[in-house]
Amino acid sequence: MAKVKPFAALRPAKDKAGEVSSPPFDSGSKELASHEIINNPYSYLHVVKPYLHFKGEKKNPEKHFPVGLEYLRKFIESGVLVKDAAPAFYIYRMIKGHQAYAGIIAMASVDDYNQNNILKHENTLTEKQNEIAEHIRFYNNLGNPVLLTYPDDESIDMLINQYIMRHIPEYNFISQDQIKHNLWVVTEEKDIQLLESRFEAIDKLYIADGHHRSAGSAAFCDIKRKENPNYTGDETFNFFPVCLIPFSKLTIFEYHRLVRDKAMVDSKDFLEKIKMYFEKIPSGHLPVQPLNKKEFGIYFHGKAFLLKLKPEFESQLQGTLDNLDVSIVEDFILKRIFNIKDSKTDHRLSFMDGGKGIGHLQEAVDNGEYDLAITLYPTSVEEIKQVAEEHLIMPPKSTWIEPKIRTGLIILDHA
16 A cells, blocks of 8 residues: 655746756756756756856755755745645646656655555665755755656546646646646545545555655655654655656666776677677677567677577576576676676766667767677566565666656655
8 A cells, every 4th residue: 555645846837837847856967957057047956956056066065055045945935936835636747759658746655665665676875865865854845756656547547637638737838858748736635535545555656766866755754753753644754756657658768788898898709708608690780779688789899799698598597687688788798708796886887778779879889988888678667566576676777767757847845
């Protein structure tokens, strides 16, 4: 059973939604963010990335957070940000090309997160988790909902579709990346009750994107509970903002690997080492896009090969984790050939999500930035679900999941 509740959001005025909201604060390029800071006085990046006002400086919360807090205060005082008078659920729709995503923005329970009613599939870095907890504590809010997913539910889908078809959206704008965004505010008591009861009937929710925000929210909640030993559990610090989208509506892209190790890639025995574990099929002069599970591509020196794990090694794979494509690459290529023991910290390794297209991988190798590209097939929703239910942890950068929810569009305010 999952506790999903409405809340009175702090959010942009109707005519300012497109200017205030920004890409997720934990993604996107620093260059684009800096450009927006300079050119958009209403961007929520002024609040969540105030360090960009100080060119060349590393993050320094003691110095930078007060600048962001001053922007937040000005946005509220001038009516750029307005807090809703009553709790609501929010139906959010994002249209990217021909793909539409629609879900419910609400607040989810930290207790459900701690008790594994909200399941994880990635590890979190303590430093990043604490950084987010510090952010929430200083600003007393979080404006980037965690993306949760759940088994498809016909009643929830029907309600979402009714609002989309019969109600004029509160927000209707196109962001600079040419994505269309709509928002509907759900305040009807019968609709609120339906959503609460339907989510309560769902056994488990799953984190699709936002593991650090979830962990940071839980850490913040722990701090607040210690400060308020007589807490009731209904205070907003016991919750964190989420956007709930069903399994069938997510898009999962693969995460390709890029390796910088010229000595190994140029060595005479590199391909011999590959052939120890994989069938190697020449595939021309463009990177391979694998079309099936347990198929991989490598690209270097203008040459591409399709790889298939040899049957004798495939037969040794045991359990859910071993059989993930990302785990096979980790074990048989990164560890055994390149001696990359920790993918989170080894500076020879980088990642590129499949949503960017295969051409960017080729360019990164051809221009000498990297020496080898390893292409993968996407991890499936079923694999993510199975890993989470077995309380296992995927290798780093196993999935790139869309949609990416904008920052500053719906803010859970603890004030």
